Amino acid sequence: xxxxxxxxxxxxxxxxxxxxxxxxxxxxxxxxxxxxxxxxxxxxxxxxxxxxxxxxxxxxxxxxxxxxxxxxxxxxxxxxxxxxxxxxxxxxxxxxxxxxxxxxxxxxxxxxxxxxxxxxxxxxxxxxxxxxxxxxxxxxxxxxxxxxxxxxxxxxxxxxxxxxxxxxxxxxxxxxxxxxxxxxxxxxxxxxxxxxxxxxxxxxxxxxxxxxxxxxxxxxxxxxxxxxxxxxxxxxxxxxxxxxxxxxxxxxxxxxxxxxxxxxxxxxxxxxxxxxxxxxxxxxxxxxxxxxxxxxxxxxxxxxxxxxxxxxxxxxxxxxxxxxxxxxxxxxxxxxxxxxxxxxxxxxxxxxxxxxxxxxxxxxxxxxxxxxxxxxxxxxxxxxxxxxxxxxxxxxxxxxxxxxxxxxxxxxxxxxxxxxxxxxxxxxxxxxxxxxxxxxxxxxxxxxxxxxxxxxxxxxxxxxxxxxxxxxxxxxxxxxxxxxxxxxxxxxxxxxxxxxxxxxxxxxxxxxx
Amino acid sequence: xxxxxxxxxxxxxxxxxxxxxxxxxxxxxxxxxxxxxxxxxxxxxxxxxxxxxxxxxxxxxxxxxxxxxxxxxxxxxxxxxxxxxxxxxxxxxxxxxxxxxxxxxxxxxxxx
Numbered sequence: 001x002x003x004x005x006x007x008x009x010x011x012x013x014x015x016x017x018x019x020x021x022x023x024x025x026x027x028x029x030x031x032x033x034x035x036x037x038x039x040x041x042x043x044x045x046x047x048x049x050x051x052x053x054x055x056x057x058x059x060x061x062x063x064x065x066x067x068x069x070x071x072x073x074x075x076x077x078x079x080x081x082x083x084x085x086x087x088x089x090x091x092x093x094x095x096x097x098x099x100x101x102x103x104x105x106x107x108x109x110x111x112x113x114x115x116x117x118x119x120x121x122x123x124x125x126x127x128x129x130x131x132x133x134x135x136x137x138x139x140x141x142x143x144x145x146x147x148x149x150x151x152x153x154x155x156x157x158x159x160x161x162x163x164x165x166x167x168x169x170x171x172x173x174x175x176x177x178x179x180x181x182x183x184x185x186x187x188x189x190x191x192x193x194x195x196x197x198x199x200x201x202x203x204x205x206x207x208x209x210x211x212x213x214x215x216x217x218x219x220x221x222x223x224x225x226x227x228x229x230x231x232x233x234x235x236x237x238x239x240x241x242x243x244x245x246x247x248x249x250x251x252x253x254x255x256x257x258x259x260x261x262x263x264x265x266x267x268x269x270x271x272x273x274x275x276x277x278x279x280x281x282x283x284x285x286x287x288x289x290x291x292x293x294x295x296x297x298x299x300x301x302x303x304x305x306x307x308x309x310x311x312x313x314x315x316x317x318x319x320x321x322x323x324x325x326x327x328x329x330x331x332x333x334x335x336x337x338x339x340x341x342x343x344x345x346x347x348x349x350x351x352x353x354x355x356x357x358x359x360x361x362x363x364x365x366x367x368x369x370x371x372x373x374x375x376x377x378x379x380x381x382x383x384x385x386x387x388x389x390x391x392x393x394x395x396x397x398x399x400x401x402x403x404x405x406x407x408x409x410x411x412x413x414x415x416x417x418x419x420x421x422x423x424x425x426x427x428x429x430x431x432x433x434x435x436x437x438x439x440x441x442x443x444x445x446x447x448x449x450x451x452x453x454x455x456x457x458x459x460x461x462x463x464x465x466x467x468x469x470x471x472x473x474x475x476x477x478x479x480x481x482x483x484x485x486x487x488x489x490x491x492x493x494x495x496x497x498x499x500x501x502x503x504x505x506x507x508x509x510x511x512x513x
Numbered sequence: 514x515x516x517x518x519x520x521x522x523x524x525x526x527x528x529x530x531x532x533x534x535x536x537x538x539x540x541x542x543x544x545x546x547x548x549x550x551x552x553x554x555x556x557x558x559x560x561x562x563x564x565x566x567x568x569x570x571x572x573x574x575x576x577x578x579x580x581x582x583x584x585x586x587x588x589x590x591x592x593x594x595x596x597x598x599x600x601x602x603x604x605x606x607x608x609x610x611x612x613x614x615x616x617x618x619x620x621x622x623x624x625x
Contacts, residue, residue, distance in 0.1 A: 135586055142593045149600055153607075159622050161608045165537070168601050172544050173531060175597070179551040179590060180524065186583065187558045236623045 005045050006060040006077045009126045012041050017119035024112025035098050035115035043091035050084045059509055072193045072510050076132035081495025083129045086260050089351040093251045094122050096469040097244040100359055103463040104244055104366060120147040125256040135192045138178055141257050145171050148253055152241040163240035167233045174223035181216035184209055194269045195507035201271060214276050217265055225258020227317060228287035231310050239302035243362020246302060250309045251355035255347055263320055267500040274328040281321030285424055288314030292431045296438045299373045301361045312350045319343035319412040326419050335418045340497045342411035349404040349480055353396040356473035360390035363462045378450035382459040385467050387447045389474040394443055396477045398436035404477055407484035516557055523550035537605045537615045548594045552587045559583035
């Protein structure tokens with residue numbers, strides 16, 4: 001069952017990146033259209049693969065090296081229920097960010113470098129999500145990381161350079177930890193294929209450094225995902241980057257190369273142990289609570305949004321951690337499934353509303369020329385569309401009923417209560433209220449709160465491509481709440497949960513046994 | 514076993530350098546030390562006492578071969594490491610032009 005579309009998801013953006021770079025030198029004005037075409041193709045393919053996906057996942061072996069007596073020897077690209085969802089997030093947010101960039105990036109020079117790096121980042125993320133091989137995950141992780149370092153520094157002013165320096169140093173430390181862990185894994189399992197490592201570990205060749213491997217992996221990818229003790233780079237990097245890139249970093253990158261890999265490896269590669277499950281749940285709860293308090297005191301819009309990302313990612317990690325804990329204790333598997341579904345659902349929702357909020361922040365910066373909340377006010381009259389879409393996103397992120405954020409938070413809280421984690425459920429509810437408070441602060445200071453005589457007439461609404469992306473994302477925020485409906489949930493979210501919870505399914509699709 | 518411990522100590526030395534040094538160039542060098550300790554570790558995993566290069570000679574196929582896969586991994590990782598280091602150095606040079614210093618204590622625009 002080789003699906004020839006799967007490798008195209010990595011090949012198209014990679015080719016798009018280099019072609020943009022070369023053709024952009026000779027034909028001015030073409031890079032934006034090439035990037036748009038690339039992202040459109042990717043979006044089309046990833047949705048095409050999602051629809052018939054269902055429970056059947058497909059595997060592509062690069063070079064056609066079939067497994068020899070159940071031992072995989074080639075490189076594998078695996079497209080299953082979970083990676084399908086993440087691929088869709090990447091392509092949708094990517095497409096809308098490129099559309100937004102068409103107007104936004106006009107102020108910057110070297111347009112072809114921007115679009116080229118953008119496509120390279122997409123290629124790296126798609127590679128991480130599809131790869132079934134732990135060393136390839138590292139390679140694609142570095143591809144996306146290096147291009148994101150360059151994109152954060154795109155403005156090359158003092159702040160951008162400082163932010164990218166922090167990001168690079170911490171990112172490099174994370175990469176080396178991952179590489180070190182890969183060394184240990186290869187040492188004890190003698191293979192690099194995730195499914196095969198799983199088989200080797202479950203047959204008892206874990207070795208005394210099993211815990212060390214898990215801690216190195218959790219620290220390495222935790223640094224990439226900015227879970228709370230490892231978060232120092234995130235607010236600087238995400239607030240200094242150009243706004244479409246902030247939307248990509250916060251909306252997609254920390255999920256695709258951080259949370260996704262943590263979830264994938266801890267469910268499908270390691271045996272779930274109660275100790276690690278507790279550690280992951282604790283880190284998630286800590287991120288959720290501390291992130292929200294750090295966000296509360298911010299006056300810079302993009303820093304506020306960046307800290308809020310840490311807090312919302314805490315929800316995802318905590319919810320998945322609850323699922324792991326319930327599974328490790330061998331209790332009710334329906335509660336575990338609910339918790340994991342809640343986590344994945346919140347991850348998808350967060351991509352939509354945080355992407356939208358960063359695009360709104362970019363629109364405000366574009367028109368009003370400031371990011372400080374204290375210097376704004378009364379923008380609702382001048383920028384009606386930005387105001388309306390950001391209100392939708394704010395309500396979404398704080399969990400107000402018709403929007404998607406409500407349903408995912410509800411699922412998480414219900415799962416926590418059903419698993420008897422009453423403290424975590426209470427914390428999740430309280431953090432949600434604080435989130436509402438600081439987003440109301442954002443709304444009030446930016447769009448309302450008019451002091452008489454301070455209304456600036458010259459501020460106007462942003463150009464059409466930027467409006468188009470913002471309106472689309474606001475609609476997506478509303479539509480995603482449909483995923484909570486019983487019929488749709490089974491066909492979209494459940495395959496992802498099943499592939500994570502079924503211990504044998506992931507490895508059997510590769511070894512064919 | 515000693516070599517593995519030495520390798521781990523080299524990794525920790527690099528980490529210590531990243532945390533304590535204040536000169537940006539020295540931080541970059543410490544990162545390189547960490548990186549190369551990883552490479553060394555990978556190469557050590559594939560090494561076998563008295564092993565030969567894994568090129569199968571049909572006349573005498575059974576020999577103690579070293580594991581070629583970690584070597585391929587190290588080669589890939591070195592290329593990636595080159596890109597990371599080049600990127601970091603480019604940023605450090607830019608920072609020197611903007612701030613006029615390599616001292617990390619002077620570079621503190623972003624707070625809070």
